[in-house]
Amino acid sequence: MSAVIINGKEIGQEIRKSVEKRVAELKEQGVTPGLAVILVGENPASQTYVRNKQKSCEAIGIYSELIKLPEEVSEEELLDQIRSLNTRESIHGILVQLPLPKHIDEDKVIATISPEKDVDGFSPISVGRMILGQETFLPCTPFGVMKLLEYSGIDIAGKHAVIVGRSHIVGKPMGQLLLQKDATVTYTHSKTKDLPSFTRQADILIAAVGQPNFITKEHIKPGAVVIDVGINRDDNNKLIGDVHFAEVEQVASHITPVPGGVGPMTITMLLFNTVQSAEKSLSQDKSSKNM
Numbered sequence: 001m002s003a004v005i006i007n008g009k010e011i012g013q014e015i016r017k018s019v020e021k022r023v024a025e026l027k028e029q030g031v032t033p034g035l036a037v038i039l040v041g042e043n044p045a046s047q048t049y050v051r052n053k054q055k056s057c058e059a060i061g062i063y064s065e066l067i068k069l070p071e072e073v074s075e076e077e078l079l080d081q082i083r084s085l086n087t088r089e090s091i092h093g094i095l096v097q098l099p100l101p102k103h104i105d106e107d108k109v110i111a112t113i114s115p116e117k118d119v120d121g122f123s124p125i126s127v128g129r130m131i132l133g134q135e136t137f138l139p140c141t142p143f144g145v146m147k148l149l150e151y152s153g154i155d156i157a158g159k160h161a162v163i164v165g166r167s168h169i170v171g172k173p174m175g176q177l178l179l180q181k182d183a184t185v186t187y188t189h190s191k192t193k194d195l196p197s198f199t200r201q202a203d204i205l206i207a208a209v210g211q212p213n214f215i216t217k218e219h220i221k222p223g224a225v226v227i228d229v230g231i232n233r234d235d236n237n238k239l240i241g242d243v244h245f246a247e248v249e250q251v252a253s254h255i256t257p258v259p260g261g262v263g264p265m266t267i268t269m270l271l272f273n274t275v276q277s278a279e280k281s282l283s284q285d286k287s288s289k290n291m
């Protein structure tokens, strides 16, 4: 028996089509959704990601603007750029590509992005709203995973979800979103003792470790749903996940591949959030004019 492979590329395409329709409707009302991407320095991986984000925007009619800053840019100058984007009406989403150079305080930078334009969902206000179940932008990767589960017809309520990894941008918010859908959630991490004893209890396993092929069949309960959030490069610079796909595929009921699983969903939800932000600004505009 082998697992159903959850096709993130296909599900992402389907969602992008509906986002594209919303872009067209916004344009009919005179608004073009706009995303500003700030890239600091010359990190080749970051350059590739940013290019992909811009291409994806262009493909569905979202305006995207790249702000390239040199590696040595001062923190204050970066903060000024963000403050100026916060007030620009044509910009509905602001994304600061991570990681940032060491001399810049990442927390401070993220906290400067207006929560109303924080389409990454990384700011403390956005995270607080998410945990309280309030209206906010959800972080794109965990949001994308929720969509993968939904489109694949996987029930969450009452299921035991085990998260491996507790990063601010994936593990932590992932557990919160699953909790909101009534999963029983266990967080595990690098200090967890006897990891397999936890992961083997998972109906839904989220691997967000950052180590290639870390999750093997010994970690998996037969019939589990396995979501691989890992993006690692092997010796030949090939993209591989945190899950040993060939092995785990034999025991899981569903599994996401790398590439073609969670990755394409991350960008899809960024587009989704940007369009959502533009729609919101339009409706607020209308209501203020009616006052």
Ligand SMILES: Nc1nc(=O)c2c([nH]1)NC[C@@H]1CN(c3ccc(C(=O)N[C@@H](CCC(=O)O)C(=O)O)cc3)C=[N+]21
Pocket: 049, 052, 095, 096, 097, 098, 099, 120, 140, 231, 239, 258, 259, 260, 261, 262, 263, 264, 265, 266, 267
């Ligand atoms: N502020 C910020 N927001 C981010 O969302 C953010 C970031 N910084 N820094 C870096 C990570 C990484 N990330 C990915 C997005 C898409 C793919 C993706 O589409 N991957 C494809 C393959 C791409 C390839 O082949 O290189 C896939 O998995 O199928 C991967 C990784 C967003 N990140």
